[in-house]
């Protein structure tokens with residue numbers, strides 16, 4: 001049996017990892033500033049994480065949501081506290097797309113409506129409704145095409161007001177990333193997020209904050225949307241939540257009343273997933289990783305902005321986009337194969353940095369030095 005060939009692969013096999021360092025099968029060391037799509041939040045193979053997951057595996061790895069799982073309650077309490085929303089409710093699932101899918105369903109259950117407002121450049125995942133709300137026709141299969149999603153220009157308050165004025169009573173939810181990731185590290189402006197909040201209140205629509213990539217402390221705030229000082233009705237999260245263990249969730253405002261069977265999943269919230277997620281929050285708390293993300297992120301952004309030849313530097317904390325001119329389109333590949341640094345990309349020519357939240361200043365400096373060399377070699 002062959003693999004279904006959907007991924008363009010780099011010819012590298014990672015066999016060992018620790019913190020923000022990974023090693024390939026030839027023993028070559030790399031600095032990991034990508035964490036495999038923003039997933040590694042507390043660093044690879046963190047000893048506390050490895051121990052907590054291993055200990056749990058030796059007790060019980062999985063049982064379904066037909067029995068009490070006290071680890072879920074522990075996780076909800078800890079997450080409520082760390083995220084600053086102790087009165088919200090937690091539903092656990094397995095991936096970012098599933099989190100958004102459930103958030104959109106929940107909104108529609110709540111107000112009985114069908115129309116979703118999403119934005120140009122958005123990425124919300126690949127399941128049915130999440131992909132329909134994703135601004136990339138190439139990955140939307142005919143069966144996922146729907147008139148229920150309306151795409152508006154990003155950060156355009158007038159267009160949003162106009163949309164609500166013309167069909168606001170049909171809108172179930174507005175879904176938005178605090179900072180677009182796949183779209184190229186583009187921040188939602190504070191006034192725009194505030195406008196979403198006030199229009200949703202006015203029209204009884206729901207504000208869904210997709211925090212799958214920009215959340216979980218990456219920007220220095222637990223949810224990057226909180227920069228705007230207003231609460232969303234639902235926050236979706238995944239990626240950094242399990243530091244590599246597939247676990248996701250939605251944090252749901254108290255205004256939603258659950259009923260049995262409303263949402264559900266086989267794997268979501270299993271013992272191992274909860275142990276992984278708890279280990280992440282414990283380290284984030286103990287080592288003040290959100291503070292570190294803010295500090296190292298600010299340092300990196302400040303230094304990157306000084307570098308000649310860079311078109312623009314965007315982002316907050318450790319979610320950084322470096323836009324380069326077309327003439328420097330090979331820099332990302334050079335960083336990986338010549339300088340042994342993993343970074344991400346966004347079209348057309350943006351380097352994305354999404355490292356672990358405990359990246360050190362030395363590692364940041366290592367990147368800055370190598371990046372300057374890579375630019376000058378082009």
Ligand SMILES: Cc1ncc(COP(=O)(O)O)c(C=O)c1O
Pocket residue numbers: 037095096097098100123124125126177181182210211212213214238239
């Ligand atoms: C903002 C955002 N939402 C949702 C998703 C989908 O997450 P997953 O791949 O875990 O389904 C992603 C993945 O990149 C994302 O960046």
